[in-house]
Every structure is written in structure tokens, then in C-alpha cells.
Amino acid sequence: MxxxxxxxxxxxxxxxxxxxxxxxxxxxxxxxxxxxxxxxxxxxxxxxxxxxxxxxxxxxxxxxxxxxxxxxxxxxxxxxxxxxxxxxxxxxxxxxxxxxxxxxxxxxxxxxxxxxxxxxGKSVHHIRIQFLGYQLFEILTSNFIWNIWCDRDFD
Amino acid sequence: MDSDIGKSEDRISKLPDALLCHILSFLSTKNAVGTSILSTRWHNLWTSVPNLDFDDNEFFCEYARLSEERKIEVDSSFQYFMNRVLLLSDAPCFHKFHIKVRNPGHLDLVDTWISAAIERNVQELELRDDVETNVKLPHTIFTSKTLVVLTLWEAFLDVPGSVWLPSLKSLNLHSVKYENEDSLLKLLSGCPVLENLYMVRWILDTLQVLNISVPTLKHLTVIWYRDYFQDEDLEDLDDQGCKLVVDAPQLEHIYLSDYCTDEFLFRNLQSLSKASLFVGSSDLSFIDDGLRIYRLLSGIPNVKFLDAHFSFQTDVDDYMLPTFRNLTELKLGGGGDDSWNLKLLSDFLQCSPNLETLILEGNVLDTSDKSWNPPQEVPSCLLLHLKKIRIQKFSGKNYELRVIGYLLKNAKVLKKMTIDSQNLDDCCCGELAELPRGSKTCQLNLLL
Structure with missing residues (x-):
């Protein structure tokens, strides 16, 4: 010391x-x-x-x-x-x-x-928004097909 | 989060598997499995989570209002989910397995699910059974080598001949029904390392003798109230009253909140250092209160901390207290709607030669007029050891003032007396401050 x-x-x-x-x-x-x-x-x-x-x-x-x-x-x-x-x-x-x-x-x-x-208790949609912030939110709201995202890796 | 706009990337998903599993272990299994559709990163993560937590109500909360056909559908979807999770989970052993059942539809499957958890070397098992017909436990539960914590709510305890739970440290029994008088005894005798026993007895419990003889037990809680509105169910009770026997040489802490038991028999409690006792006489009392106090307190003479709330008939005469040589902190209060038991206070002061802290809890609702008869000689704890006194819920009654006056005058080494008189409208501060004090260094704090 x-x-x-x-x-x-x-x-x-x-x-x-x-x-x-x-x-x-x-x-x-x-x-x-x-x-x-x-x-x-x-x-x-x-x-x-x-x-x-x-x-x-x-x-x-x-x-x-x-x-x-x-x-x-x-x-x-x-x-x-x-x-x-x-x-x-x-x-x-x-x-x-x-x-x-x-x-x-x-x-x-x-x-x-x-x-x-x-x-x-959140929907998949909400969790993704939380984890990805705005970026994904915009993509999701611009009519992307949900199912594609279900199986896609975010990396 | 706003600052992340535009440049955000999913950092959480980049955490290593072990940490993501740790995050999932805080969720109910339904929520954890739900993450599998977030992305391929999450697809199989939940299967490694060692904590499983199921609640059939989480699947459909308005179950009771469903039609019979719909009920069967909801039940079978829950059963399908349970079966799938148990098949797909590849955690090498389960840390926690909690299951809450409220719908009678899958009663006959519960024991299969529990068996599956036992098979996976579960360490902490909790079964909460809110169905009127009680779930029967699979017998494999009584021979688990890995079970450390077992918690049962309202289950039916039918204990087989051989019980061996070599790792069980904590047993929590909430309103459990016992098959017969020996069920609990058999269970406890198969727990060689049990340290914590927590029991809330069923209000209609008719067990005559509750015998807790566990050599390794360190903490014991027994809570028992009866609901006298259900009196007709109690008529079958034998006329002898109920008995609580505790024999635990390593017991350190006992918490007892029991307004039903008539007779307390404490043996070998030499290690007991802390006791909290909330005890009163039941309407079905068979033993007089003096004898109960004697039986209760003579079994715990080694305690260091005693928190005693007795709502017995006050000023019972026919009891004797042991000498509490180790007692340094005593809290005395009325239980329920009773107030200071002045005779008991006087006796405690005489029997606790090393008392350092005294806490008295008054009762604002009490209107009785009592008289304080101080001990004939000033007890030695007042002369030599008592340093702190705290009066809670002081309401300015005559006898309270007399007790405070006596303590202030005779406690020669008192450092601090705190009086909490928040319930008092007309404060007698002046009167209190002028009371003569036996200790020159005594501080008087009034909390208004």
C-alpha cells in the first residue's frame, strides 16, 4: 500500500x-x-x-x-x-x-x-423496436413482410 | 433511447449465449419461448435456460368465463406447450421449476410434469395448486437427490414409506393438507440437512400434534390462524387441543405466529438466539394462559433477541419465567388488540439480568385502566446494563406514563429513551421532559 x-x-x-x-x-x-x-x-x-x-x-x-x-x-x-x-x-x-x-x-x-x-409480455414487434430502436421501427412500418423478419438474423 | 435514432444496432443480441440465457431465466417460460421468433440468434436460446416457470393462467386469464368446449381447447394447448417445452429443453439440469395450476383440466398431468423435472435433477421446485381437488405429488419427489428447495402451496401430502432428500435445505409448506398425522413426521425424518422450514398451516388443519424434530434445522417459521367463520368444520376437532413440539438443537431463529395451538413443547433449543412470538389464546383454549406462557418461555431461556407479542388475558399469575441470561434485546407488545402486559414486563425485567435494549409497543385503541406494580427491588439490568429504551405508539395513558417514569428513574446507565407519540393529539411533552432521570447522560427523544 x-x-x-x-x-x-x-x-x-x-x-x-x-x-x-x-x-x-x-x-x-x-x-x-x-x-x-x-x-x-x-x-x-x-x-x-x-x-x-x-x-x-x-x-x-x-x-x-x-x-x-x-x-x-x-x-x-x-x-x-x-x-x-x-x-x-x-x-x-x-x-x-x-x-x-x-x-x-x-x-x-x-x-x-x-x-x-x-x-x-411484449409482442415480437415491440421487442424488436426496443432492441433495435428507431431504425427497425421504420422498416417495419414501411410494410415489410413480418415473416421474413421472423427468420432473419439481425447480424 | 432517442439519442440512438438512426445509428442504433441490436447490441443486446450480440451478448454471448450464456448471458442471453441468464436474461431469459428472469422470464416466465412462456415469455422466454416467445423470444425464439425474434430472430435466428434467439431461435434456440430458450432451450438452454435452466429456470422454467409455468402458469396456466398466463395462457388464458378469463378461463372461468369460457364455454366448456373452449376450456378443453385452452387446457390442451397448455398441455401441448408443457410437453413440448419439457421435450425440447436441453438444459443439463433444471435450477428452478415452478408450476402454477389453476385449471382442473390438467390435474392428472401435473405429476407427470413434476416427475419430468425430478428426472432432470431439479434443484428448486415450486408447485402452486389453486385447484379445489388437490394435486397428488408423484412419489419420485420424495427421493430426489438434487432437490434443495421445495415449495408447495395447497398440495396434498401423501408421503410414501421411504423418503430420502439428501440435499433438501429449505422446505416451504403453504396450506398443505396432510394425509395423516404421520405424513409430516415421515417427510422431515428423510431430510438429513434441512435448515429452513416455513409453514403456513391450513386454516382447517386438524393435525393434533405438529412435531418438528430436526437436528439440522436453523430457521423455523410456523404461522397458523383459524377462520372461526368456518366453525362448523371445526366441530370434529378432538377435545384435547393442538400441540406444537419443536426439538431442534441447532435452531437459531424461530418465528411463531400462532393463535390456535394450545400447548407448546420446546426441547433442546440451546442454540436459539432470536425468537419472534406472536401468540394468543384461541377460543378453543383448553389450557390456562399462565401455563401456556410458562411452557412457551421456559423452552427458550438462551435467546439474545426476543420479540414477544402476547394477547393473553393480562396479569395472569400462575407462571414462572426462566432467567434469560443472554437476553440483550427485548421487544414487548400486545398481540392483536391487547396492550402492555404490565405484570409480564415487570417479570421480564427481573429475569433478564443483561438486558441492554427494551422496546415497548403500546396500543392506541386500548382503553383499559391498569396499574403498574414495579418490582420490589430495582432489577439489576436497570442498574447495570439497560442503555436504550424505545416506546412505540405511546398514547399518553396513565399507566404508560408511570412505566416510563419508573424506567427513567431507575435505569442508571440509560443513554437514550425514544418515545414515538405520533398517535398522540395532546402531547404531554412537558410532563415527560420533567420526569426525574436516574442516568445523567440520558437523552430523551420525542418523535411527534
Whole structure:
């Protein structure tokens, strides 16, 4: 531990080189980081490859809230979660990948639950609009034959 | 989403299979299977999802209003769907298998479906049976090696001679009907690692003795209310009253909300640290209240946290309390429409030498006039340990004021007394603030 760093704090470095000072209790909500800390193979700076500063900041925000709010009412945390995961596709994709890669179970579940809600009880038409945004909506409304889309890969 | 206009691409579909399956596992099976027509990317994903969740009502919610012919059609389409999913699913083992049945049409298939889930090494099984004729469980359910959580709603429990559930940790029984007095006993004896037992007893449950003897049990919840509007059904009851026997040397937490049982017999509860008891006398009571309190409390002398809500006749005399050496937090409140049991409070203070936190919950509706007879000597917990007192639902009654006065005066190491008097119109703040305090460092917080 460097002398300037308080005890029980860790530095996380994002893929684009930005550093975040985070309490150890928060950082170890990531099982991957927990394992590194437990195996004592973590120096004072832990690199978090594949996760950029923007996404890492979001993950840390989520973990901090969940660490602090043990005493808080469960309903408050639920509200926070549902607001936190309410993001565009781009961010959802990056967050899910990061939560999976760093093994942050609570975050992964909250995100996947959110995507599941986007699917729940919706028609195929609506799910496609949700996943593809406007582009597909325009195509679908310009009289494309549905069945063609049913068997086509979006890739 | 608006910012994505024009440049959006389907990122979600690009996630790896395992993550998409994880997303699908949060959906009911009907919704998960529905994604197979989104695109070829999604076509077969649902077959790997290890969580299956079926609800026949999800298929047709206005079932009751259908014609008989249409009902048969809807039933068979649900059955066709179930059969297909069970055949096509290729998850190596099922994590969860939840099935909710409300239409009597497929009663005789339910056990086949459950058997199929057992065959696939299911870990968490939930059967919710809202049909009047109860579903019979397949016998294979009682010898599953993989089952960890079993939840049954309103099923009929006919337990075969041999039960062996070596992985079962949690058993939740909601209004289950038992074939006979021994059914539950047989089931429990085949659960060598059971830790959690949650039981809501059926309102017409006629089980005379509920015997819960499980050496590995850590958490126990028993909830039992009777519906006295259905009195005629209760006439068959034997005249002896019902008994609850708990023998669980590793039990840590018990939650009991039981207004029907007459006799509580607790054995070997030396590990019990937390007890929440909501107990009162039933109209069919056969034992007097003093003896019930004695039986109930003498079985749990090691608790650290006790939350006791008794709606017995107040000021019963003929009981004795054990000494609660470990008790540090006590919450006392009336159950139902009763208020502070002052005699019990006085006895608890004398029998809990290490009490640190006391929470008293009043009752605004109570209009009775009671008198507070303090213990003859000041109990040692007041002199040495009691640091926090919280009075909830304070309504300014005379006896409440006298109890508060006594506690403030005699609790020598009290740090904080909080009085929640939100139900009080005419606040007696001044009166409370002027009460003499035995502890110089005591803070008095009034929540108005």
C-alpha cells in the first residue's frame, strides 16, 4: 500500500488508464477482484482491463450504493436499482459485459432483470423496436413482410 | 433511447449465449419461448435456460368465463406447450421449476410434469395448486437427490414409506393438507440437512400434534390462524387441543405466529438466539394462559433477541419465567388488540439480568385502566446494563406514563429513551421532559 493511500482502500485502473480510489469493501463486491485480493496477488493498483472509465465509474457507483445501504429500506435500494439500470442499449451492453467479466452478481442480475422486463409480455414487434430502436421501427412500418423478419438474423 | 435514432444496432443480441440465457431465466417460460421468433440468434436460446416457470393462467386469464368446449381447447394447448417445452429443453439440469395450476383440466398431468423435472435433477421446485381437488405429488419427489428447495402451496401430502432428500435445505409448506398425522413426521425424518422450514398451516388443519424434530434445522417459521367463520368444520376437532413440539438443537431463529395451538413443547433449543412470538389464546383454549406462557418461555431461556407479542388475558399469575441470561434485546407488545402486559414486563425485567435494549409497543385503541406494580427491588439490568429504551405508539395513558417514569428513574446507565407519540393529539411533552432521570447522560427523544 502506498503511504498516501488510506488503509482498506484500493486503486482500480480502467482500460483507458483512469484511476479510481475505492474502499476495499466496495471493490470486493466484484468476485474477480475479491479473489485477487484474497490470493494477495493484488498490488495497490488493480487493472480492470476491458472496462473503460465511464463504465467503471457506473459499476463503482452501483457497488457503493449497495455497500452503504445495508441499513436502508429494501424498497429504496430497489428504486435506486431500477433507475440505475434504465439506460440505453449501448450502456446496458457494456455494463452487462463488465458485470459478467468482473463477476458482480447483484449488478448482473439487476441488469439482466431489466432486459427481461423489456421482453416480458411484449409482442415480437415491440421487442424488436426496443432492441433495435428507431431504425427497425421504420422498416417495419414501411410494410415489410413480418415473416421474413421472423427468420432473419439481425447480424 | 432517442439519442440512438438512426445509428442504433441490436447490441443486446450480440451478448454471448450464456448471458442471453441468464436474461431469459428472469422470464416466465412462456415469455422466454416467445423470444425464439425474434430472430435466428434467439431461435434456440430458450432451450438452454435452466429456470422454467409455468402458469396456466398466463395462457388464458378469463378461463372461468369460457364455454366448456373452449376450456378443453385452452387446457390442451397448455398441455401441448408443457410437453413440448419439457421435450425440447436441453438444459443439463433444471435450477428452478415452478408450476402454477389453476385449471382442473390438467390435474392428472401435473405429476407427470413434476416427475419430468425430478428426472432432470431439479434443484428448486415450486408447485402452486389453486385447484379445489388437490394435486397428488408423484412419489419420485420424495427421493430426489438434487432437490434443495421445495415449495408447495395447497398440495396434498401423501408421503410414501421411504423418503430420502439428501440435499433438501429449505422446505416451504403453504396450506398443505396432510394425509395423516404421520405424513409430516415421515417427510422431515428423510431430510438429513434441512435448515429452513416455513409453514403456513391450513386454516382447517386438524393435525393434533405438529412435531418438528430436526437436528439440522436453523430457521423455523410456523404461522397458523383459524377462520372461526368456518366453525362448523371445526366441530370434529378432538377435545384435547393442538400441540406444537419443536426439538431442534441447532435452531437459531424461530418465528411463531400462532393463535390456535394450545400447548407448546420446546426441547433442546440451546442454540436459539432470536425468537419472534406472536401468540394468543384461541377460543378453543383448553389450557390456562399462565401455563401456556410458562411452557412457551421456559423452552427458550438462551435467546439474545426476543420479540414477544402476547394477547393473553393480562396479569395472569400462575407462571414462572426462566432467567434469560443472554437476553440483550427485548421487544414487548400486545398481540392483536391487547396492550402492555404490565405484570409480564415487570417479570421480564427481573429475569433478564443483561438486558441492554427494551422496546415497548403500546396500543392506541386500548382503553383499559391498569396499574403498574414495579418490582420490589430495582432489577439489576436497570442498574447495570439497560442503555436504550424505545416506546412505540405511546398514547399518553396513565399507566404508560408511570412505566416510563419508573424506567427513567431507575435505569442508571440509560443513554437514550425514544418515545414515538405520533398517535398522540395532546402531547404531554412537558410532563415527560420533567420526569426525574436516574442516568445523567440520558437523552430523551420525542418523535411527534
Amino acid at each position: 502506498s503511504s498516501s493511500l488510506e488503509k482498506n482502500m484500493l486503486i482500480l485502473r480502467s482500460s483507458d488508464g483512469e484511476e479510481f480510489i475505492v474502499p476495499e469493501v466496495v471493490a470486493v463486491m466484484s468476485k474477480a477482484i475479491k479473489n485477487m485480493v484474497e490470493d494477495e496477488c493484488a498490488s495497490n493498483t488493480i487493472p480492470v482491463p476491458n472496462v473503460d472509465a465511464n463504465i467503471l465509474a457506473m459499476v463503482i457507483e452501483f457497488c457503493k450504493k449497495h455497500d452503504e445501504s445495508e441499513a436502508e429500506a429494501a424498497s429504496d435500494l430497489k428504486t435506486f436499482d431500477s433507475e440505475f439500470v434504465n439506460r440505453g442499449q449501448e450502456a446496458l451492453y457494456d455494463l452487462i459485459t463488465a458485470a459478467n467479466f468482473r463477476d458482480v452478481k447483484e449488478l448482473l442480475d439487476a441488469l439482466c432483470q431489466n432486459v427481461a422486463e423489456m421482453i416480458k
